[in-house]
Amino acid sequence: MPKNSNLMIGIDLGGTKMMAAALDAQGKVVATRKQPTPANLGAEGVIREIAAVVAKLVKRVKPRKVDGICVGAPGAVDPKRGIVYHAPNLGWKQYPLAKLLGKQLDLPVTVDNDVNVGAVGEFALGAGKGARNLVAIFVGTGIGSGIIINGKLFHGSFGAAGEVGHVRMVSSGPLCGCGGRGCAEALASRSAMEKIIRRSIQMGRESIIPRLLEERNKDRITSSIIEAALAANDPLMLEVYERTQHRLGVLVADVINLLDPDTVVIGGGIAERMGEHFIAPIRETAFRHVMRAEGAEQIRIVPTALKELAGSIGAAVLAWQRFAHLNVGR
Amino acid sequence: MPKNSNLMIGIDLGGTKMMAAALDAQGKVVATRKQPTPANLGAEGVIREIAAVVAKLVKRVKPRKVDGICVGAPGAVDPKRGIVYHAPNLGWKQYPLAKLLGKQLDLPVTVDNDVNVGAVGEFALGAGKGARNLVAIFVGTGIGSGIIINGKLFHGSFGAAGEVGHVRMVSSGPLCGCGGRGCAEALASRSAMEKIIRRSIQMGRESIIPRLLEERNKDRITSSIIEAALAANDPLMLEVYERTQHRLGVLVADVINLLDPDTVVIGGGIAERMGEHFIAPIRETAFRHVMRAEGAEQIRIVPTALKELAGSIGAAVLAWQRFAHLNVGR
Numbered sequence: 001m002p003k004n005s006n007l008m009i010g011i012d013l014g015g016t017k018m019m020a021a022a023l024d025a026q027g028k029v030v031a032t033r034k035q036p037t038p039a040n041l042g043a044e045g046v047i048r049e050i051a052a053v054v055a056k057l058v059k060r061v062k063p064r065k066v067d068g069i070c071v072g073a074p075g076a077v078d079p080k081r082g083i084v085y086h087a088p089n090l091g092w093k094q095y096p097l098a099k100l101l102g103k104q105l106d107l108p109v110t111v112d113n114d115v116n117v118g119a120v121g122e123f124a125l126g127a128g129k130g131a132r133n134l135v136a137i138f139v140g141t142g143i144g145s146g147i148i149i150n151g152k153l154f155h156g157s158f159g160a161a162g163e164v165g166h167v168r169m170v171s172s173g174p175l176c177g178c179g180g181r182g183c184a185e186a187l188a189s190r191s192a193m194e195k196i197i198r199r200s201i202q203m204g205r206e207s208i209i210p211r212l213l214e215e216r217n218k219d220r221i222t223s224s225i226i227e228a229a230l231a232a233n234d235p236l237m238l239e240v241y242e243r244t245q246h247r248l249g250v251l252v253a254d255v256i257n258l259l260d261p262d263t264v265v266i267g268g269g270i271a272e273r274m275g276e277h278f279i280a281p282i283r284e285t286a287f288r289h290v291m292r293a294e295g296a297e298q299i300r301i302v303p304t305a306l307k308e309l310a311g312s313i314g315a316a317v318l319a320w321q322r323f324a325h326l327n328v329g330r
Numbered sequence: 331m332p333k334n335s336n337l338m339i340g341i342d343l344g345g346t347k348m349m350a351a352a353l354d355a356q357g358k359v360v361a362t363r364k365q366p367t368p369a370n371l372g373a374e375g376v377i378r379e380i381a382a383v384v385a386k387l388v389k390r391v392k393p394r395k396v397d398g399i400c401v402g403a404p405g406a407v408d409p410k411r412g413i414v415y416h417a418p419n420l421g422w423k424q425y426p427l428a429k430l431l432g433k434q435l436d437l438p439v440t441v442d443n444d445v446n447v448g449a450v451g452e453f454a455l456g457a458g459k460g461a462r463n464l465v466a467i468f469v470g471t472g473i474g475s476g477i478i479i480n481g482k483l484f485h486g487s488f489g490a491a492g493e494v495g496h497v498r499m500v501s502s503g504p505l506c507g508c509g510g511r512g513c514a515e516a517l518a519s520r521s522a523m524e525k526i527i528r529r530s531i532q533m534g535r536e537s538i539i540p541r542l543l544e545e546r547n548k549d550r551i552t553s554s555i556i557e558a559a560l561a562a563n564d565p566l567m568l569e570v571y572e573r574t575q576h577r578l579g580v581l582v583a584d585v586i587n588l589l590d591p592d593t594v595v596i597g598g599g600i601a602e603r604m605g606e607h608f609i610a611p612i613r614e615t616a617f618r619h620v621m622r623a624e625g626a627e628q629i630r631i632v633p634t635a636l637k638e639l640a641g642s643i644g645a646a647v648l649a650w651q652r653f654a655h656l657n658v659g660r
Contacts, residue, residue, distance in 0.1 A: 076622070133487045145588075149479050156590020157463045158628065163587035166621035168580050171500050178621045250498050257493040258475075258588060260486020291496035291508045292406070298488065 010315025011071045015089030020053045023316035027329040051104045068108040070319035072117030110322045119146025121314025122265040124329035127305035131263035139268035143185045188247035194221040207236040223269035249285020267304035279303045340645025341401045345419030350383045353646035357659040381434045398438040400649035402447030402641045440652045449476020451644025452595040454659035457635035461593035469598040473515045518577035524551040537566040553599035579615020597634035609633045
């Protein structure tokens with residue numbers, strides 16, 4: 001058994017950056033680290049980089065010891081066997097991450113999905129504290145969710161639970177990355193917003209956004225660009241933002257109608273930056289669309305509290321659960 | 331503790347009829363009974379009728395003893411307190427069914443929702459045998475579902491899980507009973523089919539259905555009318571049937587994307603009558619719309635096996651669980 005003063009490290013492995021957090025048994029974040037993911041170096045290069053990040057954190061937290069690592073990977077995983085079986089952003093297939101990284105680090109390693117670890121983070125130490133059934137929806141390039149049922153992360157029968165981004169919200173609509181049409185992800189993700197905005201501008205619509213992109217030397221309509229355009233009351237931005245909030249509100253209602261959670265956390269770049277400004281209209285639409293005998297208002301629909309650390313903290317929480325049978329923060 | 335040779339009685343209480351089944355600990359149905367629900371006599375009249383049905387079954391199974399009763403009620407229930415808090419078809423609100431019926435019968439009584447007990451029936455002794463995570467979708471006047479997570483009935487945080495009929499499938503569309511637009515229930519229930527057919531006929535569309543209704547002296551387009559119209563290759567019926575199957579296929583995919591069950595059972599009148607003929611195209615559409623790294627084909631999408639007994643058998647299974655801590659059929 002690990003000592004109570006020891007630590008676990010959680011890693012949120014993204015396609016472009018990785019975030020690491022060292023967490024103690026009391027739920028305190030002792031150290032964090034952010035680093036680019038060298039996806040172009042292949043799986044071996046990425047593993048080397050993860051090992052380097054861990055080594056730096058291990059050094060930083062001395063004399064405290066690190067007892068285990070959990071990596072949240074961007075794709076489909078098999079937590080029991082420690083395998084990432086499909087991570088398109090990294091180009092990984094059937095990759096035995098836990099085993100290979102464990103060998104390099106000489107530490108026990110476990111894996112899960114990036115969205116799942118984010119949900120665990122918010123549930124244990126973030127906006128979902130005190131929840132029993134929680135869905136955390138992350139809105140970014142895509143839309144994904146992690147589901148907590150009766151206080152435990154729910155993986156589904158084949159490890160694929162939570163694909164809320166592929167709920168069909170309209171019967172036709174824009175093409176989704178999955179090949180379908182009308183998916184939530186193709187309608188209400190940050191990248192869907194970006195597509196609609198770019199198309200509207202191409203078709204001659206006035207907007208401050210092209211100027212903002214140029215001024216800030218950005219090539220993507222990031223959350224910060226969205227914030228600035230909203231602050232400038234850009235009519236196109238406002239319209240797309242409100243339409244996205246409406247879609248997300250209906251999506252949240254769908255999830256509530258099916259799962260009846262007590263808490264829905266909304267995370268991802270825009271929610272991190274805009275907080276309640278982004279969530280309030282989503283909540284209002286969701287409550288209007290929820291079907292139930294009793295008041296829907298008892299359901300908490302809240303923005304992420306852990307923001308960009310949700311995934312790494314949640315991964316560390318999972319490491320505590322899996323390696324020390326300890327429910328941090330509960 | 332009850333003796334192994336004793337029985338539990340499950341009752342599926344509908345707005346128009348009730349179905350009762352006496353089940354032994356080995357999962358054998360020893361006796362069943364079907365009776366109209368006298369909803370017009372009010373809650374007391376309905377309770378008297380349930381008590382009468384139970385009395386008849388108790389007499390029929392003698393000398394075996396009945397140890398407990400579970401009622402699946404058509405509405406929102408609180409299983410812990412034994413209360414039906416809203417059953418619109420019966421006009422009940424905040425009704426302490428377990429206590430009142432228990433007093434009349436001098437037997438322990440527990441309650442749950444009618445769709446939930448149907449799901450439990452299929453899971454324990456029907457089409458879902460061997461499942462771990464199962465969703466049973468019942469398509470009739472409305473569309474509802476019961477959810478089994480890790481082998482246990484999942485109620486959600488407020489007893490409202492499974493309202494799959496109110497997932498929004500299109501952004502506008504026909505008005506639903508819940509006041510919303512575009513709900514699955516308003517698009518793909520038996521009553522939605524009936525509405526579309528009637529409207530088409532009113533607008534001059536040719537169909538064999540008016541003649542079938544007259545010949546069989548029916549005023550509703552029941553599953554048997556649907557079957558007969560399909561057998562006669564009625565083009566309108568075929569069109570509406572196929573559109574409904576498509577919608578249900580997409581709905582099943584939504585449920586799979588979110589919950590990743592190993593088994594989806596489809597029940598209700600049309601599924602009971604048409605079986606695989608109804609399910610095959612639903613399955614095909616669902617597999618086409620499911621988003622996952624590995625093959626979707628490992629998910630079972632199957633028609634009800636217990637048919638009109640699913641609810642009463644499932645209720646009896648719940649009585650065994652709650653009063654004798656016995657998992658019948660598992």
